[in-house]
Amino acid sequence: MNNPADKSFPVTWDQFHRDSRALAWRLTGMGGFEAVVAIARGGLVPAAIVARELNIRVIESVSVKSYDHQSQGQVRVLKPISEQVLEISKAGGRVLIVDDLVDTGATARAVRDMLPGAHFATVYAKPKGREMVDTFITEVSQDTWIFFPWDLDVAYVAPISGGTD
Ligand SMILES: O=P(O)(O)OC[C@H]1O[C@H](OP(=O)(O)OP(=O)(O)O)[C@H](O)[C@@H]1O
Ligand SMILES: O=c1[nH]c(=O)c2nc[nH]c2[nH]1
Numbered sequence: 231m232n233n234p235a236d237k238s239f240p241v242t243w244d245q246f247h248r249d250s251r252a253l254a255w256r257l258t259g260m261g262g263f264e265a266v267v268a269i270a271r272g273g274l275v276p277a278a279i280v281a282r283e284l285n286i287r288v289i290e291s292v293s294v295k296s297y298d299h300q301s302q303g304q305v306r307v308l309k310p311i312s313e314q315v316l317e318i319s320k321a322g323g324r325v326l327i328v329d330d331l332v333d334t335g336a337t338a339r340a341v342r343d344m345l346p347g348a349h350f351a352t353v354y355a356k357p358k359g360r361e362m363v364d365t366f367i368t369e370v371s372q373d374t375w376i377f378f379p380w381d382l383d384v385a386y387v388a389p390i391s392g393g394t395d
C-alpha cells in the first residue's frame with residue numbers, strides 16, 4: 231500500500247514529450263525492437279512517442295489497474311497481451327514494454343511475468359520500483375506524486391507566502 235505522497239511533481243505536455251523523446255534516444259542502439267507493448271493507460275502516450283521515434287509499427291497494449299486515486303490495491307489485468315506479440319517474444323524477437331512510470335514496481339512485475347525477456351522502459355522511476363526497469367529517464371523520490379498532463383488542468387494557485395493577494 232502506498233501512502234498519499236507529500237511532494238508533487240507536475241509534468242507539462244512539453245516536458246513529457248521531451249522526456250519521452252529522451253527515452254527513445256536512450257533506447258536507440260539497444261537492438262531493433264519488433265513490437266511495443268504499452269501498459270494502458272499511462273503507458274499509451276510515451277509508447278506512441280517512442281514507437282514514432284524508433285519506427286516501430288507493431289503496437290500492443292496490456293491493461294493493468296492498481297490505483298484508485300493515490301491508493302494502491304491489487305494489480306488487476308483487464309486486457310491481456312495478444313497471442314501475436316507473445317509469439318514474437320517466444321520466438322526470440324525483441325519486445326519493448328513502455329509505461330509512464332514505475333512506483334512500487336507491482337505493475338512492472340506483473341507485466342514482466344507475461345513477457346519474460348522483454349525490455350522494460352519507463353519515463354519516470356521511483357526508488358522502490360527502479361530495479362524492475364531496464365531503462366528510464368528521471369528518478370523522483372518515493373514520497374513524490376507525479377502529476378501527468380492528462381490528469382491536470384490550469385488552475386489558480388495560492389502565493390507561496392500564503393497570502394491571497
Ligand atoms: O509501480 P506501481 O506501484 O505498480 O505503479 C505504477 C503504475 O501505476 C500507474 O497506473 P494505474 O494503475 O494508476 O493506471 P493508469 O495507467 O490507467 O493511470 C502508472 O501508470 C503505472 O502503470
Ligand atoms: O499519476 C500517477 N502518479 C504517480 O506518481 C503514480 N504512482 C503510481 N501511480 C501513479 N500515478
Ligand SMILES: [Mg+2]
Binds near residue numbers: 273294
Ligand atoms: Mg498505468
